[in-house]
Amino acid sequence: MLDRIRVTVRLWFAPQRLREEGTTPDYRFSLANERTFLAWIRTALALVAGGIAVDQFLTDLRWGVRTGIAIVLLAGAVLCAFRAVNHWVRCERAMRRGEDLPASRFPVVLASGTAFAALLVIAVVVLGLAGR
Amino acid sequence: MTGGPTPGAPSAAEPPRDPGAQPERTWLAWRRTTLTCAVSVALTARVALEDPSSIAVVAACLGALAWVALLLTAHRRIGGLARSRPGTMGAAETMGTLVCVLVLVGVGGMMLL
Numbered sequence: 528m529l530d531r532i533r534v535t536v537r538l539w540f541a542p543q544r545l546r547e548e549g550t551t552p553d554y555r556f557s558l559a560n561e562r563t564f565l566a567w568i569r570t571a572l573a574l575v576a577g578g579i580a581v582d583q584f585l586t587d588l589r590w591g592v593r594t595g596i597a598i599v600l601l602a603g604a605v606l607c608a609f610r611a612v613n614h615w616v617r618c619e620r621a622m623r624r625g626e627d628l629p630a631s632r633f634p635v636v637l638a639s640g641t642a643f644a645a646l647l648v649i650a651v652v653v654l655g656l657a658g659r
Numbered sequence: 660m661t662g663g664p665t666p667g668a669p670s671a672a673e674p675p676r677d678p679g680a681q682p683e684r685t686w687l688a689w690r691r692t693t694l695t696c697a698v699s700v701a702l703t704a705r706v707a708l709e710d711p712s713s714i715a716v717v718a719a720c721l722g723a724l725a726w727v728a729l730l731l732t733a734h735r736r737i738g739g740l741a742r743s744r745p746g747t748m749g750a751a752e753t754m755g756t757l758v759c760v761l762v763l764v765g766v767g768g769m770m771l772l
Contacts, residue, residue, distance in 0.1 A: 539753065539754070539757075540750055540754060541750055542747065542748060542749060542750055542753055543749055543750065545747070554681075554744055554745055554746070555679060555681045557745075557746075557747045558681045558682065558684070558685045558740075558745065559681070561685055561688075561747070561748055562684065562685055562688045564748075564753075565685075565688040565689060565691070565692045565756075566688070568692055568756055568760060569691065569692050569695045571760050572692070572695040572696050572698075572699055572760060572763065573695060575699050575760070575763045575764055575766075575767050576695075576698050576699040576702055578764075578767045579699060579702045579703060579706070579766075579767045579770055580702060582767075582770055582771055583702070583705075583706050583770070594771055597767070597771055598771070601764050601767045601768060604760065604763075604764050604767075605761065605764055608757055608760040608761060608764075609757070611756075611757075612753050612754075612756075612757050615748075615753065616753075619747060
């Protein structure tokens with residue numbers, strides 16, 4: 528397990544090592560993988576923007592709540608960015624080896640987090656808790 | 660019918676255009692990503708202009724630097740995509756992008772102070 532993680536992390540920093548194994552897939556598959564990577568990077572960037580916006584514009588909230596939300600969003604951005612690189616490397620390796628693409632629970636985690644946050648906002652708006 | 664390459668016929672000199680426009684879609688994805696990054700940097704710039712405390716100004720400058728770095732990374736990759744058979748991303752592209760995002764997260768953290 529630890530060994531596998533070490534090998535994958537080394538590939539983050541040296542993706543050219545991927546060429547040492549397997550066969551090069553159709554470049555269009557690699558480009559699709561690259562666009563997925565960029566979509567995750569955009570998700571991370573949007574979370575950063577959200578974190579900054581919450582801190583700057585929700586000034587009616589108490590300091591602790593505001594900073595807490597901002598930190599959660601920024602932490603989510605860090606996770607998304609690392610996951611983008613990790614998933615790109617693993618997909619690229621699986622395509623070279625001709626294996627199935629790696630399954631991942633991360634999208635479910637992110638979706639649940641977003642849904643939970645949305646429900647929280649609905650509750651705050653409906654109950655009129657904002658600004659108190 | 661006279662000679663000359665028919666449109667769509669493969670020739671040795673120039674491989675057929677990819678009908679899925681994959682390289683174009685990929686460079687547009689890079690452009691979208693730099694634009695998303697610009698939104699975050701614009702937010703920090705706005706904060707720095709409104710309240711020019713030293714930490715906010717430093718954070719906005721760092722954010723602008725990260726954006727320029729991402730722009731250069733995207734530019735480099737788009738140059739790589741212009742070839743007829745583009746290779747996969749290298750360490751410069753993946754790590755450059757990751758570092759830019761992490762710097763922006765740091766900028767967001769500085770804004771909280």
